[in-house]
Structure formats: C-alpha cells, structure tokens
Amino acid sequence: MASIKITPEPTIRRLPKYVHLLTILKHKGVKSVSSTMIAESLELDSTLVRKDIEATGIVGRPKTGFLVDKLIMALREHLNWNNEDDAFLIGAGSLGAAILGYKGFRECGLNIVAAFDNNPAKIGTVIKNVPVLDYTKLEEHCRRMHIHIGIITVPAPVAQQTADALIRGGVRAIWNFSPTQIATPQWVVVEYAQLTMSLAVLKRKLRETELTDNSIQETK
Amino acid sequence: MASIKITPEPTIRRLPKYVHLLTILKHKGVKSVSSTMIAESLELDSTLVRKDIEATGIVGRPKTGFLVDKLIMALREHLNWNNEDDAFLIGAGSLGAAILGYKGFRECGLNIVAAFDNNPAKIGTVIKNVPVLDYTKLEEHCRRMHIHIGIITVPAPVAQQTADALIRGGVRAIWNFSPTQIATPQWVVVEYAQLTMSLAVLKRKLRETELTDNSIQETK
DNA sequence: ATAATATCAGTAAAATTATATCGATAAATA
DNA sequence: TATTTATCGATATAATTTTACTGATATTAT
Known part of the structure; x- marks a missing residue:
C-alpha cells in the first residue's frame, strides 16, 4: 500500500x-x-x-x-527544490516577462526553458534570455521535451484552452496566474498564483483594523 | 463594545x-x-x-x-474594492515595474501613485506612467500625502529598513514582496506576497502526486 | 389550488490546523 | 559528579475551517 x-x-x-x-x-x-x-x-x-x-x-x-x-x-x-524541473510559460505579456525576468525561481528548482505566444511580432524574439515560440506548436513541444510544468500568464478568456493544450502535451502541473478557474483531470496539479487574492487579504485586514481601532460598530 | x-x-x-x-x-x-x-x-x-x-x-x-x-x-x-487607496511602491526593479504595469489592481481599489528607488539613474524617470522618486524622501511623502499602503519590492536585506520608513511615514498596511520577515507594530497589517510560497505548493504537490501514482512507499 | 422541487439559512458534526502540556535527554554549570 | 536548563518529541487539547444535515420558503409544474 x-x-x-x-x-x-x-x-x-x-x-x-x-x-x-x-x-x-x-x-x-x-x-x-x-x-x-x-x-x-x-x-x-x-x-x-x-x-x-x-x-x-x-x-x-x-x-x-x-x-x-x-x-x-x-x-x-x-520541497523538491533540488530537482530542477523544466517549464514552459504561455503568454509573453508584461506579467509573463516579469516572471521570465525573476532569477529566484532557479533557486526553487524551476527552469523556464521557453515562452509561447500567439502574437507574430513576439514569436521568434528572445525575452530575458528565453526564446518566444509559436503558441500553435505548444502541445508538440511539450511532448517532445517532456515538459511537466506549465505557467499560464495569458488573458483570462483563453486560460482554459491554454491549459487544455498543456494537458494534451502531457503537463502534470499548472501554475495559473490568470484569475480564471480552470478545469483539469485530477492527475493534474493546479496552483493559483493570484495577486488579487493577496491584495484582497491586505485590503480587508486593513479595513478590519481601521474599524476595530475606531470602535465603530456594525449592525448585527 | x-x-x-x-x-x-x-x-x-x-x-x-x-x-x-x-x-x-x-x-x-x-x-x-x-x-x-x-x-x-x-x-x-x-x-x-x-x-x-x-x-x-x-x-x-x-x-x-x-x-x-x-x-x-x-x-x-x-473587500473594500470600492474605496480606492493610494499606495507607494518601493523598489523600482523588474518586479516593481511588473506590478506598476499591471492594470488589474485599479479594479481592486489600489492606485499606485508613486514609486521610490535609491538608484539616481531611476529617480526622476517615469515607469508605466508612475513617477520614480527619491527613496530618502519616502517618509516625508508618505506623511504629506497620507499614504496608508506601502508595497515593498526591494531586495531582502533592505526590506526591514524600508518598512521602518513607511511606518514612520504613517503607513498602516504593507504588501511585502520580499522573501524576508519584517517586524512591525501590531497596528500595521503585513501581507506576504511571495511567489516562492505558491511555487513551493505547486512543486511539492506535483511530487506527491508523482509518488502516490507510482505507489512508491516511504519509510515510516 | 396543490404538489413537487431547488435552494436558502441555521445548526450539528467532522476534519483540519494550531497551541499547550509533559516527560526525556543532551549540554552547561556548580 | 550532581544539578540545572533548554530543547526535543509525543500526546492532548483547543481553535478554526469545512462538510453534512434539516426545516422553511419561493418558484415551477400539474
């Protein structure tokens, strides 16, 4: 067992x-x-x-x-930081670029080997030393390179189809920066990295302290 | 009561x-x-x-x-998203710039009105429509503009002193993107927004599913 | 008008997570 | 060497968070 x-x-x-x-x-x-x-x-x-x-x-x-x-x-x-995992990032916008530029992930065993985008102006370029490839080739590249981690930084409306492509390509874990819920088979791990979540906690707690400090009473 | x-x-x-x-x-x-x-x-x-x-x-x-x-x-x-809070961002590096560039925070009632940095080359410039000011003037500006939220995107070793300056300036809530613990009085709300946390969950869970799927048994 | 149904709201139970307590043990001190 | 002390590891308790259950109510269909 x-x-x-x-x-x-x-x-x-x-x-x-x-x-x-x-x-x-x-x-x-x-x-x-x-x-x-x-x-x-x-x-x-x-x-x-x-x-x-x-x-x-x-x-x-x-x-x-x-x-x-x-x-x-x-x-x-x-934490499995000693094993380096190769990963793809999909969506080479400003958030994607910021993630590509952050050096700290290497320390955590994450190596982003390629980015994908559907914008022809971006395809073929290199952002922060990472090549930007054609989104339509995503599934194929995933399979060929045995990629297990996908990082989604695309706009919300296309998050699901991006996830689907990754999963077809054999990805086992998705780090989702879009604010949308994505549906996946149970064998796929999804972790939501949403700054709005964190900001929500900050703003709510700030309000709570403000209210309690001033001893304002809420009805009921 | x-x-x-x-x-x-x-x-x-x-x-x-x-x-x-x-x-x-x-x-x-x-x-x-x-x-x-x-x-x-x-x-x-x-x-x-x-x-x-x-x-x-x-x-x-x-x-x-x-x-x-x-x-x-x-x-x-x-969530207090209907009340817009003005905020300062300290540390205009790549992470800071990415945050400045993200439009979604406005929707959550956060308005970053200025960035601060100690790099003379950056001071006086404008990043994503946000002016970069002199770090040494941080406390003064906080007080004058009645800023209640500070966003820390400085390197870990200077995170504490940045927090101290913010608090002296009257800030009530700190959104800390540095990986360091910062000490604050209890009336200050601190929220840690660390991507490494989220990544840790992703990588650990991936490993757990891999291990359970392959029915490998751990000792004890 | 009556019956069937989906859903809410409140309460109870279970599961998870955090804190407190206590004996055992290694190091420091007398 | 004996005593004190800080800390571990294990167990027990408490708090938090989630899930399950039950009766009430508004809508829909007959």
Whole structure:
C-alpha cells in the first residue's frame, strides 16, 4: 500500500520562509538552530515550527536544536527544490516577462526553458534570455521535451484552452496566474498564483483594523 | 463594545474568485445565481460558498439564489474594492515595474501613485506612467500625502529598513514582496506576497502526486 | 389550488490546523 | 559528579475551517 505522508498546505507555505531564514543564518556562520529561535524570528509558535520540521524527517537534539546545513538540505529536498524541473510559460505579456525576468525561481528548482505566444511580432524574439515560440506548436513541444510544468500568464478568456493544450502535451502541473478557474483531470496539479487574492487579504485586514481601532460598530 | 465580524482568511482568499466568476456571468446577462452553481464552477462545496457569501451580509432567496449585481457589489464592498487607496511602491526593479504595469489592481481599489528607488539613474524617470522618486524622501511623502499602503519590492536585506520608513511615514498596511520577515507594530497589517510560497505548493504537490501514482512507499 | 422541487439559512458534526502540556535527554554549570 | 536548563518529541487539547444535515420558503409544474 502506497503511503506518502502528504504535507498540509499551510505547512508547505511556511517552509520557504524557513529556508530563507536558515540561509541567512548559515551565511552568518551559525551551525545549529532551535525551533524556539526560528519561531521568534518568524513570529510563529515553536511547536508549530517543530511540527513543520517533522514533515521533512529531520530530527533535532535537545538543548541544541537542528543543524542548519542539514535542515536547509532537508527542506529543499522536501520541497523538491533540488530537482530542477523544466517549464514552459504561455503568454509573453508584461506579467509573463516579469516572471521570465525573476532569477529566484532557479533557486526553487524551476527552469523556464521557453515562452509561447500567439502574437507574430513576439514569436521568434528572445525575452530575458528565453526564446518566444509559436503558441500553435505548444502541445508538440511539450511532448517532445517532456515538459511537466506549465505557467499560464495569458488573458483570462483563453486560460482554459491554454491549459487544455498543456494537458494534451502531457503537463502534470499548472501554475495559473490568470484569475480564471480552470478545469483539469485530477492527475493534474493546479496552483493559483493570484495577486488579487493577496491584495484582497491586505485590503480587508486593513479595513478590519481601521474599524476595530475606531470602535465603530456594525449592525448585527 | 466594538464588534466587527472578522472574516476568516480562507474566505477572503476565495472572494475575488467569486467576483471574477460573477462578473463573467453578469456580462453574459445572467441575473441571479445559486450557491450550487457557483460551487460547481469553482469546484467548491456549496455550503462553503453560502457561508462565504454570508460574510458579505447578502441574503438569497430559496429556489432563485442571489442577484448577481447585488452580490458583486456586496463582495466588492466587503473587500473594500470600492474605496480606492493610494499606495507607494518601493523598489523600482523588474518586479516593481511588473506590478506598476499591471492594470488589474485599479479594479481592486489600489492606485499606485508613486514609486521610490535609491538608484539616481531611476529617480526622476517615469515607469508605466508612475513617477520614480527619491527613496530618502519616502517618509516625508508618505506623511504629506497620507499614504496608508506601502508595497515593498526591494531586495531582502533592505526590506526591514524600508518598512521602518513607511511606518514612520504613517503607513498602516504593507504588501511585502520580499522573501524576508519584517517586524512591525501590531497596528500595521503585513501581507506576504511571495511567489516562492505558491511555487513551493505547486512543486511539492506535483511530487506527491508523482509518488502516490507510482505507489512508491516511504519509510515510516 | 396543490404538489413537487431547488435552494436558502441555521445548526450539528467532522476534519483540519494550531497551541499547550509533559516527560526525556543532551549540554552547561556548580 | 550532581544539578540545572533548554530543547526535543509525543500526546492532548483547543481553535478554526469545512462538510453534512434539516426545516422553511419561493418558484415551477400539474
């Protein structure tokens, strides 16, 4: 019976923070770190940090904590950052270009090898060292290069058909930057990266603090 | 006694999806919609959708559902998208420029009125119709223009000092795109918008599905 | 006018996630 | 060497979030 311990999403979201903090500590020459210390730096509960670390399989030592080096490696391994995945990006607009230009994804095991667009003026050009290819050839290229990750940065109305093409090409995971829901078979992982979501949280919380600070009362 | 019903974060994150879907329906001429229908489109549980809508205060009618127009307005009101907030963006690099170039934030009640940078070559220029000003004048401008939202797109090592300047200038909410934790007084809302978080979820889930599909067993 | 049906609203239950507690253990100190 | 202390790991509790259930109600069809 297969038994992969699936990691809770809230945990996964915290892990990159740990990697970042630990990397800074490592550069400072720190050799070991306790969950207490991590928790204080990141304003979390220390038990929560220990639980999260548990997911990586690393065990610590009383009084000392965890070895920074080993912990970083285990976290990166758990997040699969040590295995580089090639990916295609579809939609070479301003958002697409920004993503192509961001160097940090390499560090997370993501290598964008080509972009696709249906604009003839863009096809054949190179953006941030990444070639822009013809959208109509997307499926074919996916299959030929065994691409497993597709990044969707096309306008909302064409997001679904883009996803369909990727899936026909054999893609297993889609990072969707369009605001639209896309329907996929269950074996395809879809992660929504929507800044509006994050902005919504920011603006709502700002309002909530404003309202509570001023002690305004809402009806009912 | 002040009593603002604070909305759970998972709910807030789903609300923009509803707005997007409903706006499409509205353009199609649909007048009313049921939670069941929303749930099916967005692959959620219908009770969850109803609970989320409850947060806006809108009530539906049996058999019919909710009026699309009213629901959109209520959602936008709840998210405070109808009140436009002016904001500053600090760090006019590639990520900053991409954010400045994205038109969709206007729709969410965010208006970026100026960018700041410490690079003399950039100061005085205009990026995507937004003027780039001198970073050393940040605090002063914040105070003078009564800016409440700051967007941090500076490199990690200077994120904290940028936040400090914003807070001294009276900012109440910070949208932090740097991967670093920033310390703030409790009255300041901080929202982390980190693509690496989202990517981490994508890559981890991809791995989990790969492992379970192949029925590989992990020790313990 | 009556019956059938889809849906809402409220309550209850389940699942997930976070926090608290406690004994065990390695390091530091007396 | 004995004692103190910080921290781990495990278990238990609490809080949050999601899902399930039930009765009421508006619309549609007969």
